Amino acid sequence: MTDRKQEIAANLAAVEERITAACAAAGRPREEVTLIVVTKTYPADDVRILSELGVRHVAENRDQDAAPKAAACSDLPLSWHFVGQLQTNKVRSVVGYADVVQSVDRARLVAALSKEAVRTGRELGCLLQVALDAGEGGRGERGGVSPDGIEELADLVAGSEGLRFDGLMTVAPLTGAYAGRQRAAFEHLMDLSTCVRRTHPAATMVSAGMSADLEQAVAAGATHVRVGTAVLGVRPRLG
Numbered sequence: 001m002t003d004r005k006q007e008i009a010a011n012l013a014a015v016e017e018r019i020t021a022a023c024a025a026a027g028r029p030r031e032e033v034t035l036i037v038v039t040k041t042y043p044a045d046d047v048r049i050l051s052e053l054g055v056r057h058v059a060e061n062r063d064q065d066a067a068p069k070a071a072a073c074s075d076l077p078l079s080w081h082f083v084g085q086l087q088t089n090k091v092r093s094v095v096g097y098a099d100v101v102q103s104v105d106r107a108r109l110v111a112a113l114s115k116e117a118v119r120t121g122r123e124l125g126c127l128l129q130v131a132l133d134a135g136e137g138g139r140g141e142r143g144g145v146s147p148d149g150i151e152e153l154a155d156l157v158a159g160s161e162g163l164r165f166d167g168l169m170t171v172a173p174l175t176g177a178y179a180g181r182q183r184a185a186f187e188h189l190m191d192l193s194t195c196v197r198r199t200h201p202a203a204t205m206v207s208a209g210m211s212a213d214l215e216q217a218v219a220a221g222a223t224h225v226r227v228g229t230a231v232l233g234v235r236p237r238l239g
């Protein structure tokens with residue numbers, strides 16, 4: 001094994017242990033939680049190593065980095081999740097490799113994703129990114145729909161050709177009422193998920209929790225955690 005593979009394997013084992021412990025503490029079966037490794041800023045070689053180590057889900061937040069990486073790894077059995085703010089002019093590229101877009105937050109984006117999914121004959125999974133710090137009718141600083149906008153946008157996704165409404169995603173807010181209160185933020189997301197599943201029972205994905213707060217997310221009921229730093233190391237640059 002190369003040094004890098006050994007390093008990633010050790011980190012993965014530590015994260016696996018954390019998820020297992022968090023599931024046990026919450027009385028949840030380990031299989032309820034899926035690990036998504038966030039590979040942003042790291043090279044395709046690392047993605048290849050992750051695949052060799054059994055990772056099946058990876059996530060990226062910038063199309064410029066993600067598109068060539070996904071192309072270089074197209075032979076690997078991976079699901080690609082897009083988790084960044086998405087401009088409509090990048091939709092064509094993103095739909096080319098993404099299996100799930102977790103950052104759907106406005107009607108115009110839904111229309112563009114649907115059009116491209118239909119054009120390429122694909123079915124694209126969509127999560128609504130919820131901005132828990134956004135005011136009514138507003139959007140989050142880092143994207144996301146405010147809680148009061150979920151229902152309308154969920155109906156729109158579910159009714160759009162080529163799209164599948166899979167659930168909700170959030171990033172714990174750094175400001176506002178939930179700043180520093182990850183557990184409360186993730187519990188609020190769970191309540192919103194319960195609510196939206198009344199009309200969309202198949203939308204069971206709840207994507208929450210990162211390197212620093214995956215335990216709180218698992219405790220609240222998250223089905224997917226998105227972990228970058230704890231697996232691949234502190235990123236060399238912002239991303």
Ligand SMILES: *Cc1c(COP(=O)(O)O)cnc(C)c1O
Nearest residue numbers: 038061083210211226227228229
């Ligand atoms: C970078 C990123 C993550 C992973 O963050 P870490 O702290 O490195 O685990 C998760 N979700 C989103 C949306 C991200 O942009």
